[in-house]
Amino acid sequence: MCxxxxxxVLHDDEWFAECEAGxxxxxxxLALVGPQVSGTWLLVQQRTAREVLNSSQAEQLALxxxxxxxxxxxxxxxxxxxxxxxxxRTVP
Amino acid sequence: MNTLAxxxxxxxxxxxxxxxxxxxxxxxxxxxECAYLVGSTPGHAVERVTTTRALCRHAQRRAATLAxxxxxxxxxxxxxxxxxARTREWLREHAVSLxxxxxxxxxxxxxxxxxxxxxxxxxxVTLEHGPIRAILEETVLGMPASAFLALDREGLGDWMGAGxxxxxxxxxxxxxxxDARVPVRGLPQMDRWTxxxxxxxxxxxxxxxxxxxxxxxxxxxxxxxxxxxxKERPLVGAWLADHGAGCGVRLLARLVELAxxxxxxxxxxxxxxxxxxxxxxxxxxxxxxGPLLHWTRLQDGRVHDYRVxxxxxxxxxxxxxxxxxxxxxxxQGAFLPxxxxxxxxxxxxxxxxxxxxxx
Numbered sequence: 001m002c003x004x005x006x007x008x009v010l011h012d013d014e015w016f017a018e019c020e021a022g023x024x025x026x027x028x029x030l031a032l033v034g035p036q037v038s039g040t041w042l043l044v045q046q047r048t049a050r051e052v053l054n055s056s057q058a059e060q061l062a063l064x065x066x067x068x069x070x071x072x073x074x075x076x077x078x079x080x081x082x083x084x085x086x087x088x089r090t091v092p
Numbered sequence: 093m094n095t096l097a098x099x100x101x102x103x104x105x106x107x108x109x110x111x112x113x114x115x116x117x118x119x120x121x122x123x124x125e126c127a128y129l130v131g132s133t134p135g136h137a138v139e140r141v142t143t144t145r146a147l148c149r150h151a152q153r154r155a156a157t158l159a160x161x162x163x164x165x166x167x168x169x170x171x172x173x174x175x176x177a178r179t180r181e182w183l184r185e186h187a188v189s190l191x192x193x194x195x196x197x198x199x200x201x202x203x204x205x206x207x208x209x210x211x212x213x214x215x216x217v218t219l220e221h222g223p224i225r226a227i228l229e230e231t232v233l234g235m236p237a238s239a240f241l242a243l244d245r246e247g248l249g250d251w252m253g254a255g256x257x258x259x260x261x262x263x264x265x266x267x268x269x270x271d272a273r274v275p276v277r278g279l280p281q282m283d284r285w286t287x288x289x290x291x292x293x294x295x296x297x298x299x300x301x302x303x304x305x306x307x308x309x310x311x312x313x314x315x316x317x318x319x320x321x322x323k324e325r326p327l328v329g330a331w332l333a334d335h336g337a338g339c340g341v342r343l344l345a346r347l348v349e350l351a352x353x354x355x356x357x358x359x360x361x362x363x364x365x366x367x368x369x370x371x372x373x374x375x376x377x378x379x380x381x382g383p384l385l386h387w388t389r390l391q392d393g394r395v396h397d398y399r400v401x402x403x404x405x406x407x408x409x410x411x412x413x414x415x416x417x418x419x420x421x422x423x424q425g426a427f428l429p430x431x432x433x434x435x436x437x438x439x440x441x442x443x444x445x446x447x448x449x450x451x
Contacts, residue, residue: 003442004147015202031192031202032211045147046443048192051211064143071128078128082140 004043004050005065006058009036019044021062060084103305103408105415107448109423113431114447115408117440126398129388134165137388137395148379148441150177155377155386155400158365162373163390178361178379183353184210185380186318186346189439190259191232194343197436198262205231225354232259232347237354245330259347266340271430272420273336274413278320279309279406282364282376282383290366294374297387297399306409307385307401313411316382316403317439318345321360339437346439349380372397379403381439404441414438423448 007019007028014035019028019042029048030036041058042049053061060083067081103115128144129137138156145152153172160169187210191203206227213224225237233240234256243251252264289310296303308314322328322345331341353359362378372389382403389397407413417434421427431446 003145029192029196029202031196031204032188032207034204034208043146045441046193048188050147050188060143061146064140067140068125068128068144072125076131081128082136082143 004045006053006061007042007044009038009040009042012036012038103410105410105418107418107423108421111423111448113418115444116447117442117444126400129395129398132395134160134168134395138169148181150174150181151377151379151384154178154363155375155384158363158375159373159386159388162365162367162375163388164371165390175361179359180210180213182359182380183350186350190343190346193436194262197432200258200262203231203258228350228354232257233351234260237351240351241327241348241355243327245334248327248330263340263344266343267335269338271338271433272417273338274416275337276319276323277315278323279314279316282362285364287366290374291368293385294368294372294387297401298397304399304401305405307405313409314406315413316406318349320382322348339433342437381441382406402441407438408440
């Protein structure tokens with residue numbers, strides 16, 4: 001269902017970059033987004049960078065995906081994974 | 093044949109010699125997980141869906157908004173007019189598949205101009221006007237979009253034979269492949285779905301835990317995507333008549349939709365919603381890869397249950413079109429290249445790998 005993963009560029013050239021997320025490194029195609037400098041955050045799907053993210057967007061997405069993982073582990077209170085939204089269980 | 097079970101982390105398919113082929117998705121557990129929405133207010137659930145499904149966020153937002161509103165969310169969710177954004181999302185997926193992924197699979201250089209132009213376009217535009225249309229016609233089609241759509245069998249053959257663009261040359265190579273041919277058993281377009289169909293889909297989504305990974309239409313597998321929408325179009329029929337229902341026609345259908353968008357004909361951005369008993373509702377929104385289904389049930393103004401069927405699941409399940417293709421491929425020699433061509437032609441929404449096991 002079109003899950004994109006935020007990854008940070010470690011090393012780049014014109015067409016590919018070595019990217020990292022959560023300790024996992026992958027070679028990612030830059031064909032869509034063009035050359036990017038080290039430290040840039042990318043939204044990656046199927047080993048292709050699909051969008052350039054700012055650090056805030058990358059952090060929000062990483063946290064939200066961690067929220068899905070937390071739900072899979074059975075956690076009930078997920079508000080901390082979705083900051084900026086009103087608490088899910090206390091809004092009248 | 094093709095009766096292996098679906099698990100959350102892999103789909104077992106049967107190859108022609110009876111051996112097992114496991115199709116593993118990179119993020120399948122996350123893909124089908126909706127528990128993170130339970131307990132949310134409807135408005136909050138829309139934001140959570142949109143945040144986590146960043147690549148198809150406009151279609152996801154639309155489906156979630158429709159379903160939650162119909163289930164009784166009232167003013168807690170606000171409908172947003174987003175047809176332009178959904179169109180861009182749709183066209184970008186086709187452009188990435190045809191002009192970046194396909195060249196990579198074929199050993200060609202990526203054709204970055206159109207995908208990058210679509211990515212950069214935030215304006216309320218479609219392909220109909222301006223530079224994006226020019227890129228499509230000059231670098232991809234090599235002719236006006238309306239002329240491309242009007243090609244007959246001979247014209248299509250001439251277009252490929254002349255090889256005026258890299259895309260035309262790739263289609264020429266695809267037309268010469270002798271890969272599996274799998275007739276299109278398309279999912280009926282949603283305007284033909286009945287209230288009974290909606291109730292049946294909703295019941296299965298609500299009660300059958302694996303239905304989200306192996307959806308059926310009236311008990312049978314069905315193919316989704318551009319080929320399902322465009323199979324009656326004359327240009328698609330011209331390909332089918334000369335080259336059969338292999339990978340190539342699935343790719344051609346996507347190119348047809350890019351050309352349609354550039355020739356004043358709107359994409360079929362269909363959507364429907366059914367209010368169902370017990371504060372529940374089913375919404376379906378058409379996307380590049382096929383229909384996206386959201387079902388939800390509210391209780392005391394909050395999400396009590398939520399299920400999603402992503403378009404990818406229709407094609408990538410036992411008995412689905414990929415399984416039918418793999419079941420005809422000889423395991424010797426070119427099995428994996430042919431299988432990868434089929435996977436690309438069917439365009440899964442996330443990274444997946446094939447693992448070939450023993451008979």
